[in-house]
Amino acid sequence: MGVWAASQVLPKLQMQHYPISTCTAINGTPFPIDDSRGIPVQVFRATLNTLSEKRLINSDYGCAVQGDIKPFSC
Structure with missing residues (x-):
């Protein structure tokens, strides 16, 4: 989702110089x-x-630890 974000x-930041x-x-x-250019809808919903x-x-x-999920913070 990073590229989409x-x-x-x-563009908004560039407009603000x-x-x-x-x-x-x-x-x-x-x-x-x-379905044709990203994650298929059915896969995302599943x-x-x-x-x-x-x-x-x-x-x-x-690196999730029970009760404290912190993805990608290894």
Whole structure:
């Protein structure tokens, strides 16, 4: 979702003369939930329907510790 978020925020920051000269994205898309250009809708919905704190703790997602989920803060 980072590339999509950047596509929403960066133009507004540039209009406010925020000093951004270049941006580089790797493995992202401005179409995060899209059957042909991003995550297929069915896959996204299935992920949401099965997502829970317990599944995050028992997965390899970030460095979750029971009761204190902090993804990507290793």
